[in-house]
Amino acid sequence: MKRVAIVGAGPAGIAAADLLVGRAGISVTLIDEGQQPGGQIFRQPHPGLATDMKRLLGAGHARLERFRALCSNVLPQLDYRPRTLVWNVFGGELMTLGERGVDSLSYDALLIATGATDRVLPVEGWTMPGVYTLGGAQILLKEQGCLIGRQVVFCGASPLLYLAALQYHRAGGAVAAVLDTTPIAAKVKAIPRLLALPGVLKDGLSYMAALRLAGVPIVGGVTLDAFVGEGRAAEVRYRAGGQAHAVACDAVAYGFGLRPEMQLAELADCALRYDSFRRQWYPDHDGDGRCGHGVYVAGDVAQMGGAEAAGHSGRLAALSILADFGLEAPASPEPDRAALARQLTFQDGLGHAFAWPAAHxxxxxxxxxxxxxxxxxxxxxxxxxxxxxxxxxxxxxxxxxxxxxxxxxxxxxxxxxxxxxxxxxGADGVARPLDRLRAQPPIKPLPISAVAGEPLA
Ligand SMILES: Cc1cc2nc3c(=O)[nH]c(=O)nc-3n(C[C@H](O)[C@H](O)[C@H](O)COP(=O)(O)OP(=O)(O)OC[C@H]3O[C@@H](n4cnc5c(N)ncnc54)[C@H](O)[C@@H]3O)c2cc1C
Missing domain, CATH: 1.10.10 (Arc Repressor Mutant, subunit A)
Structure with missing residues (x-):
C-alpha cells in the first residue's frame, strides 16, 4: 500500500487529506504539532475555554464551522497524529517527536503543508516585554482568550494589522492606534489587483471602517522609530508627514506579513526559488505542488496565498500525488488552478498594499x-x-x-x-537575490534525549 505523509493540518493539509482519504491503495498519515487541526487561520480555543468565537470572528465564523465539519469527516478516516513535531527529513523518512515519543515515518509521497509564520524586523525596543508579533497577539486571543494589553498599538505592514486590531476591539480591548507603514497611495494603486476578489476587498475595507467608526486613530505611511518603556512597552514613537509622534500604550502588536515555514522542504532537497517582489525564498514547484522525487508542497509554504488559496493548492497537490501514483483523479485540476490564480492576483495586490519595508x-x-x-x-x-x-x-x-x-x-x-x-x-535583492540562512535539523528545539539515542552501556 502506498503511504502519503502530510505535514500540517491547516487548510492546505486538510484539503489534500480530504481528497486522498478513502482512495483504494493509499494510506494517509497527517502530522501536526498543534493540539487541534486548523493551522493558523482556524486556531480554536483551548478545550474548556468559553471564548465567544462568533463575536470574535464575525462573518468569518461560518468558515470555521465549515472547516470543523470537514475535519470531523476526514480525520477519523486517516492516521492523524496531533501534538507531533516533524523535526527533520532524511533519507526518505520523517523524524518526529510527539505522543509516541521519538519516532520516524517513511513515505512514498510527502506533502509539506507547513504554512507560514510572522515576518518581523527589529525596531528599537522590540525585545521588551509587552511587544508581540501580530500573529502572536492574535493566537493568544483565539487560542487562550487573552489580550496582550488593555491599550494596544497595532503597527507594521500586514493584512493582519486591521483584522487583529478589530478582533481585539470586539474582544473588549482598547486599540490605541493602528500605525500602517505603507502609504495610502500604495493601497490605492493596489486596487486593480485587489479587485480579483471583490468580496474579500470589501471585507478588508469594512475592518478599517469599523475601526474608524470605533474612534481608533489610523495613520498610514508611518516610519516606526522605537517602542519605549521602563521594563515594558508604554509608548510607540513614529514619524508621519515629516513630524515625530508618540502614542501611549501598554502593549504593541507588530509585523510585516508572513514568511514560509520551508525548512522541511529544504531538508527534503526541494529546489528553492527567489521571489524578488516579496524578497524571500520559497520551495520551487510546478504550480500543482510537485517538487520532484515524491515531495509536494501546498498552502502558504508553497506561495503566500491565504486560507482559500491553501485549500485549492492542497487539492492540486493531492491530484498530483494521485496522478504520479498512476491512479485516476476524482476531479479535474482546472477549477482549482483558476481559483488559485485569482487568489494569487489578490495576494499580489496585498503585497503592494502592505509593502515589505526593505530599507528599514x-x-x-x-x-x-x-x-x-x-x-x-x-x-x-x-x-x-x-x-x-x-x-x-x-x-x-x-x-x-x-x-x-x-x-x-x-x-x-x-x-x-x-x-x-x-x-x-551592495546587493539590491532584485538582480542579486537576498541571502537566506540554510535550514538545519532539528528545525525547532528538541530535548537532547530525542536525538541522543540509547545511553551507552
Ligand atoms: C499567526 C497567523 C495568523 C493568521 N491569521 C489569519 C486570519 O485571522 N485570517 C486569515 O484570513 N488569515 C490568517 N493568516 C493566514 C492564514 O492562516 C494562512 O494563509 C492559511 O492558514 C494557510 O494555510 P496552510 O494550510 O498553508 O498553513 P497553516 O494554516 O499555517 O497550517 C500549517 C500547519 O502546519 C503545522 N506545522 C508546521 N510545521 C510543522 C512541523 N515541523 N511539524 C508538525 N507540524 C507543523 C502547524 O502547526 C500548522 O497547523 C494567519 C497566518 C498566521 C501565520
Whole structure:
C-alpha cells in the first residue's frame, strides 16, 4: 500500500487529506504539532475555554464551522497524529517527536503543508516585554482568550494589522492606534489587483471602517522609530508627514506579513526559488505542488496565498500525488488552478498594499538587537561585515557572530540579517537575490534525549 505523509493540518493539509482519504491503495498519515487541526487561520480555543468565537470572528465564523465539519469527516478516516513535531527529513523518512515519543515515518509521497509564520524586523525596543508579533497577539486571543494589553498599538505592514486590531476591539480591548507603514497611495494603486476578489476587498475595507467608526486613530505611511518603556512597552514613537509622534500604550502588536515555514522542504532537497517582489525564498514547484522525487508542497509554504488559496493548492497537490501514483483523479485540476490564480492576483495586490519595508534595516542604530535568541546587535553584525576579510554572506555572518544560531534558528531574525547583509554588500535583492540562512535539523528545539539515542552501556 502506498503511504502519503502530510505535514500540517491547516487548510492546505486538510484539503489534500480530504481528497486522498478513502482512495483504494493509499494510506494517509497527517502530522501536526498543534493540539487541534486548523493551522493558523482556524486556531480554536483551548478545550474548556468559553471564548465567544462568533463575536470574535464575525462573518468569518461560518468558515470555521465549515472547516470543523470537514475535519470531523476526514480525520477519523486517516492516521492523524496531533501534538507531533516533524523535526527533520532524511533519507526518505520523517523524524518526529510527539505522543509516541521519538519516532520516524517513511513515505512514498510527502506533502509539506507547513504554512507560514510572522515576518518581523527589529525596531528599537522590540525585545521588551509587552511587544508581540501580530500573529502572536492574535493566537493568544483565539487560542487562550487573552489580550496582550488593555491599550494596544497595532503597527507594521500586514493584512493582519486591521483584522487583529478589530478582533481585539470586539474582544473588549482598547486599540490605541493602528500605525500602517505603507502609504495610502500604495493601497490605492493596489486596487486593480485587489479587485480579483471583490468580496474579500470589501471585507478588508469594512475592518478599517469599523475601526474608524470605533474612534481608533489610523495613520498610514508611518516610519516606526522605537517602542519605549521602563521594563515594558508604554509608548510607540513614529514619524508621519515629516513630524515625530508618540502614542501611549501598554502593549504593541507588530509585523510585516508572513514568511514560509520551508525548512522541511529544504531538508527534503526541494529546489528553492527567489521571489524578488516579496524578497524571500520559497520551495520551487510546478504550480500543482510537485517538487520532484515524491515531495509536494501546498498552502502558504508553497506561495503566500491565504486560507482559500491553501485549500485549492492542497487539492492540486493531492491530484498530483494521485496522478504520479498512476491512479485516476476524482476531479479535474482546472477549477482549482483558476481559483488559485485569482487568489494569487489578490495576494499580489496585498503585497503592494502592505509593502515589505526593505530599507528599514539599513537605517537601524547599531545598538538595536538583531538576534534576540543569541543577543547579537545590529552593530556587531555590521562591524563583522565591514571588517577586513569579514563575512560577506548571511551564513558566514551567522557563523562569525552567532546571529541566527539560537532557539528560533533564524526564523525571526533571518529576514533582517539578509537585508543587513544586502545593505552592507551592495546587493539590491532584485538582480542579486537576498541571502537566506540554510535550514538545519532539528528545525525547532528538541530535548537532547530525542536525538541522543540509547545511553551507552
Ligand atoms: C499567526 C497567523 C495568523 C493568521 N491569521 C489569519 C486570519 O485571522 N485570517 C486569515 O484570513 N488569515 C490568517 N493568516 C493566514 C492564514 O492562516 C494562512 O494563509 C492559511 O492558514 C494557510 O494555510 P496552510 O494550510 O498553508 O498553513 P497553516 O494554516 O499555517 O497550517 C500549517 C500547519 O502546519 C503545522 N506545522 C508546521 N510545521 C510543522 C512541523 N515541523 N511539524 C508538525 N507540524 C507543523 C502547524 O502547526 C500548522 O497547523 C494567519 C497566518 C498566521 C501565520
Amino acid at each position: 534595516v539599513a537605517g537601524l542604530a547599531d545598538e538595536v538587537m538583531l538576534c534576540r535568541c543569541e543577543g547579537v546587535s545590529v552593530g556587531e553584525v555590521r562591524r563583522g561585515l565591514r571588517s577586513d576579510g569579514g563575512p560577506q554572506e548571511a551564513n558566514r555572518a551567522k557563523a562569525a557572530t552567532r546571529c541566527g544560531m539560537g532557539r528560533c534558528q533564524g526564523r525571526f531574525c533571518g529576514s533582517a540579517l539578509a537585508e543587513l547583509v544586502a545593505a552592507e554588500t
